[in-house]
Amino acid sequence: AQSVAQPEDQVNVAEGNPLTVKCTYSVSGNPYLFWYVQYPNRGLQFLLKYITGDNLVKGSYGFEAEFNKSQTSFHLKKPSALVSDSALYFCAVRSYNFNKFYFGSGTKLNVKP
Amino acid sequence: EADIYQTPRYLVIGTGKKITLECSQTMGHDKMYWYQQDPGMELHLIHYSYGVNSTEKGDLSSESTVSRIRTEHFPLTLESARPSHTSQYLCASTLAQGSDNEQFFGPGTRLTVL
Numbered sequence: 001a002q003s004v005a006q007p008e009d010q011v012n013v014a015e016g017n018p019l020t021v022k023c024t025y026s027v028s029g030n031p032y033l034f035w036y037v038q039y040p041n042r043g044l045q046f047l048l049k050y051i052t053g054d055n056l057v058k059g060s061y062g063f064e065a066e067f068n069k070s071q072t073s074f075h076l077k078k079p080s081a082l083v084s085d086s087a088l089y090f091c092a093v094r095s096y097n098f099n100k101f102y103f104g105s106g107t108k109l110n111v112k113p
Numbered sequence: 114e115a116d117i118y119q120t121p122r123y124l125v126i127g128t129g130k131k132i133t134l135e136c137s138q139t140m141g142h143d144k145m146y147w148y149q150q151d152p153g154m155e156l157h158l159i160h161y162s163y164g165v166n167s168t169e170k171g172d173l174s175s176e177s178t179v180s181r182i183r184t185e186h187f188p189l190t191l192e193s194a195r196p197s198h199t200s201q202y203l204c205a206s207t208l209a210q211g212s213d214n215e216q217f218f219g220p221g222t223r224l225t226v227l
Binding site for chain 1: 117119144146153154155156158161163171203205213215216217218219220221223
């Protein structure tokens with residue numbers, strides 16, 4: 001079975017500090033992992049993905065994510081948070097037959113000035 | 114911005130009404146999806162489609178139905194709306210070929226049933 005877990009409902013960080021939003025996954029076969037961001041009253045926007053290759057993936061808006069196979073994790077990171085990064089973040093895994101995406105429960109990121 | 118559109122963006126209707134939520138994409142994607150999401154909460158897959166004339170129920174039981182007569186169009190219909198249907202509905206699409214393609218999401222329809 002495919003699933004992802006986001007253990008934190010909310011992450012609070014001060015502007016300028018590094019941020020991490022956690023995600024762990026369970027998947028049969030090779031994992032295809034994604035991060036999305038959702039701003040209020042909007043759909044989800046794609047940030048980055050891991051398919052194969054380097055464990056550190058760089059994406060939009062200065063975000064990056066680190067794939068760790070032994071820990072089955074795919075944590076989202078940014079070296080210096082901005083107030084405008086405040087949003088809801090979703091981790092997702094694509095199923096082995098590629099037809100479905102399984103989303104985590106979401107993590108609300110609050111960046112305070 | 115992705116080329117996937119949803120109308121209406123907001124809808125307030127009375128109980129018992131029939132409604133159709135529209136979703137269209139101009140990217141030629143074969144696979145399309147409908148998700149239900151309460152504000153700030155997780156996404157629940159309610160329907161998806163592999164291509165024209167193909168529809169499947171998702172992981173969350175839903176009283177809605179979908180159709181896929183054209184590649185670019187994937188409408189969702191509620192025959193008789195109820196207050197429990199109040200939620201946000203997100204449409205998404207992705208390419209059929211390849212395993213590394215992300216989903217593109219529409220802006221969503223926020224439905225309120227009185």
